Amino acid sequence: MKNLGTCLGDVEINDYLSGSLSEEKKAEMERHLKDCGGCLEKLAFAYKTVEEFSGKKHKGEKSMKSMWKKNLWLFGAILTFTLSFLAPRYFIQLLVATILMGTKWIFDSVNARILIMIYDAWKKGGEKEASNIFRNLDDRFSR
Numbered sequence: 001m002k003n004l005g006t007c008l009g010d011v012e013i014n015d016y017l018s019g020s021l022s023e024e025k026k027a028e029m030e031r032h033l034k035d036c037g038g039c040l041e042k043l044a045f046a047y048k049t050v051e052e053f054s055g056k057k058h059k060g061e062k063s064m065k066s067m068w069k070k071n072l073w074l075f076g077a078i079l080t081f082t083l084s085f086l087a088p089r090y091f092i093q094l095l096v097a098t099i100l101m102g103t104k105w106i107f108d109s110v111n112a113r114i115l116i117m118i119y120d121a122w123k124k125g126g127e128k129e130a131s132n133i134f135r136n137l138d139d140r141f142s143r
Helices: 010-018 023-035 037-053 061-070 072-086 088-108 110-142
Strands: none
Touching (some): 023 037, 072 088
16 A cells, blocks of 8 residues: 555555455555545545446436435425415525525535535645645546
């Protein structure tokens, strides 16, 4: 395994996900993940990718359930927006509920987490640290 003072590579993340690391190396890697948002995001992305392509998930019912769960806040926002016109007496309250649910849906998305991670990196290390995040994202999505 690489020196954990630097960010983790694909091999280390694969070893972690497959469970082939010793307890000592696993603990060392988890300490690094605790302090490194970039590596943690990389691990989460790899885990999600493995889960999606492992064949354990079936199409149809489970994917529909997953879609509902993923977009619950969006569906709630649409419902309250529609109700705001049907119940004019509660227009403002329902509109506020729409805004809150829409905002929750936005911040639950992966893109919002990536933007927050880039902002945090920029605050900690300036442009150099933020550009490392962009480079990692380019590497991840160019494959």
